[in-house]
Amino acid sequence: MTDYKQMIFKQRQYFAKGNTKDIAFRLEQLRRMYEWMEQEEDTILAALKSDLNKAPFESYATEVGIVKEEISYTMKHLRSWAKLRRVRTPLTQFPSRSFVYPEPYGVVLIMSPWNYPFQLAIAPLVGAICAGNCAIVKPSAYSPATSAVIEKMIHDLFDSSYIDVVVGGREENEGLLNEHFDYIFFTGSVSVGKIVMEKAAKHLTPVSLELGGKSPCIVDETANIPLAAKRIVWGKFLNAGQTCVAPDYILVHRSVKEKLIKQMAKQVTKLYGKEPCYNEDYPKIINEKHFNRLKELWVGEHIVTGGVIREETRQIAPTILNDITWGSKVMEEEIFGPILPVLTYDSMVEVVQGINARPKPLALYYFTTSVSNEAYMMKHVSYGGGCINDVIIHLATSELPFGGVGASGMGGYHGKASFDTFTHEKSVVKKSNLLDIPLRYPPYKDHLTLLKKLQK
Secondary structure, eight states, rough: OOOOOHHHHHHHHHTTTGGGOOHHHHHHHHHHHHHHHHHHHHHHHHHHHHHHOOOHHHHIIIIIIIHHHHHHHHHHHHHTTTTTTEEOOOOGSEEEEEEEEEEEOEEEEEESSSSSSHHHHHHHHHHHHHOOOOEEEEOOTTHHHHHHHHHHHHHOOTTTTTTEEEEHHHHHHHHTTTOOOSSHHHESSSSHHHHHHHHHTTOOEEEEEOOOOOOEEETTSHHHHHHHHHHHHHHHHHGGOOOTOOOOOHHHEGHHHHHHHHHHHHHHHHHHHHOGOOOOTOOOSSHHHHHHHHTTTTTTTTTEOOEEEGGGGTEEOOOOEESSSSTTTGGSOOOOEEEEEEESSSSSHHHHHOOOOSSSOOOEEEEOOOOOHHHHHHHHHHOOOESSSSSGGGGGGTTEEEEGGGGGEEEETTTTTHHHHTEEEEEEEEEEEEEOOGGGSSOEEEEEEEHHHHHH
16 A cells, blocks of 8 residues: 655655756756657557547547647746746835745645546646646546556656656545645545545645536527537537536527527537447547436436437437426536536526526536627626637636636636646745834824825
């Protein structure tokens, strides 16, 4: 059994040497990561094919390419992010100067899920490294081929006293969470996120929780329906719906519902063929547990298209359900699979009330050409992030922080947000010894009047 205390102790000793605080050192590690990924690209793609049956294009676009873009963007901007920052000092503190020193937390734990097993392990690691931390990565046991590639990558590139990896399942998760880290970055389900936060609280360890939830997709009567249908079908059935920011359900205006459903069914056939479960590029469900759970969600519902399964490959055809209500079984939990319920609405007020009556979603998508409707939605609904007239693509830019709010998570990352997440901003005031204004010292006499004048 792995001695996690010793593993963390070794990393604390390494961190204390100060190597990771050197910007040139950090940039060198990122450069080496990028080069390793280029050399081992086929190995990564083969692992993703094995775990999830992802097509090479989909694997590169949603996993490898995103990580490489993160590394490139980070290397370009890291020196400016890590600079000592001078800030304004109040007149009451004259003569002095104020600074913010970005510094790493120390030893961090990164726990990643199975649905995008490479990207969601390595992208946070880019943030931890660029901020100057040591790290232990715990990939998911449900995606063993990709976890093995991550293990190889980390062993090939890093001294274990700097970056290490732990593979395994629940026993390993629990063993790690019982230890004291300086920061924990977790991506996964809400239920496990609560456990992570509870464990972290025992050591007062700060956390980022990248969770999920039921992300709505609203289509109003002004939307470009054919284009909306195409983009929704692409985003929903990407990775067979096993995407935390996939549209979980559709809220469509009653006047365009039938048109949208017809167009979506058409796009399913166009993108995946008449028999999606026999399409070699169509992903599979990760394991039997999730496969069996998903099969129960459409029982008794009106299936527009899909509802077909292939047991031997754990594939479920893209399935669209009509005449769904808030009380339907499929609306009780995050779907996380290739099933798309369609609900109907009559007014924007109804949409906002329906969404706001439930936990805040990780993402929200709104298809419209109405500027006023768009403004109303932005003003009245809280969610992690999203798109207008598209889906999912907001997380594919290093310029935008990605994260949830409320039940969908806390904290964000990507680009500068990743550096900030894994960095403590140390605030310092440097006071001059040449002059010591007596204003703050008793006896106070008429000092209050002068203080009020200075603070105006």
